[in-house]
Amino acid sequence: MEPTAEAEHILSLHELVTGSADIKGILQGVTCFASIAIGQAAGATIDCALTLRRRKRTATIAGSSEKAELLDRIEQTLGQGPCVDALNAGRPVLLADVATDVAWPEYSRVLTAEGVCSALGVPMDLGETSEAVLSFFAPATGLFTESVITEAAAFAEVAGSTLRLAIRIETADQLNADLKTAMASRTLIDLARGVIMAQNRCSPEEAFKMLGQASSHRNQKLHTVAADIIAHLSGSPEAPLRFED
Template sequence: MEPLVHADQILSLHELVTGTADIKAILQGVTGFASTALTQAAGDHIDCALTLRRRKRTATVAGSSDKAVLLDHIEQNLGQGPCLDALDQGKPLLLDDVATDVSWPEYSRALAAEGCRSALGVPMDLGETSEAVLNFFASKPGLFTPGVIDEAAAFAHLAGSTLRLAIRIETVEQLNADLKSAMASRTVIDLASGAIMAQNRCTQEEAFKLITKASSHRNEKVHKVATDIITKLTGAAGATPHFED
């Protein structure tokens, strides 16, 4: 019996994270690998969509095809289906046949109208700050056998580790970018304060108060006022400090 988690899946997911820091591109790649893995396991084509939710951010949806994304959005809009319930219950949930399964009647009718006969929702463990679920779709009923569901759960476990790493990397890169932006803003403000100190022979605190007062009167951010001061003095568009990574 072949292992549920294949070496080529591990390698492909690893290369996916090392090749890009774009979360949407990583999600797109994961759905493609998931579709391929489940298609091989089921012996018939299976599409996959992935929904990622993070605190204070809108949900990100990716899919192995446009149709997979459409079917996933239908479930999100209806607020019912195996994908959503799988997230709540923390385990795979199956809609085996839209013609006979009465668990999610409205969603079953919507799937049938799009030519989809069965669906499988598989949650992914991403920790406390994020959650994600894989949503698999088939044009035939009965394809999601216990063995195929086990394959989907094993892939979700592996892909969950990949996504956790990708989210951590993205978070660190965003913090780094925010820090650089803050340092650049502080540099411009310090330069403007220095210019005011030289012109008015005042302290740095007094110079900064003048900038903040101008900011309040103009209803502009302090950084914008400081940039305007530097531009008037030098004829250049403010300071553009460079920070090494």
């Protein structure tokens, strides 16, 4: 039994997530798969770009070609175009012919200059904290038929589930890295506090207060001052730092 197109997309995208090291690489892979899938459905070369937006982060843009990525960046900068409207409307939006378009005239002029005659924006469902949209660019009009748009929407649905998984994995990895950094910083501070206690014969609370005063006086973060103390203690030719209450 031959696998369906959707099953093939799921397998390819699953391999992409397990084989890529970062979210940018995953986005790049998604646009390449999308370009091939929709190109086959349309019977022509279709370029694809993807914009991912997450809270408190700058947008991440990837493309199946440099031209696709450039056109997507320009659309995001202009704030007008089918992909921008698709993201707001939550459904595919078609720019059928740049020569007759009146909805996004400035962007249509950019597309014309790059040899693009029609474009399609397809949103992806990523939940409440993220949003993404696929942009497709065609070299002729009439290629984004109803069946092709349906295929693009189906691909976006499958790819959306893949991106949700990739984002969760990246978030978990980042949290793990942040925890490790915090633990390392805390260990360094505790070591420095021990040095101050030994040098000044004071309590842990008094040592931490001295460390805080040094941090404020130097306008440096606490772990930076702590690292300096440990560096001096571990072999620097300079004398170990001492703090007086």
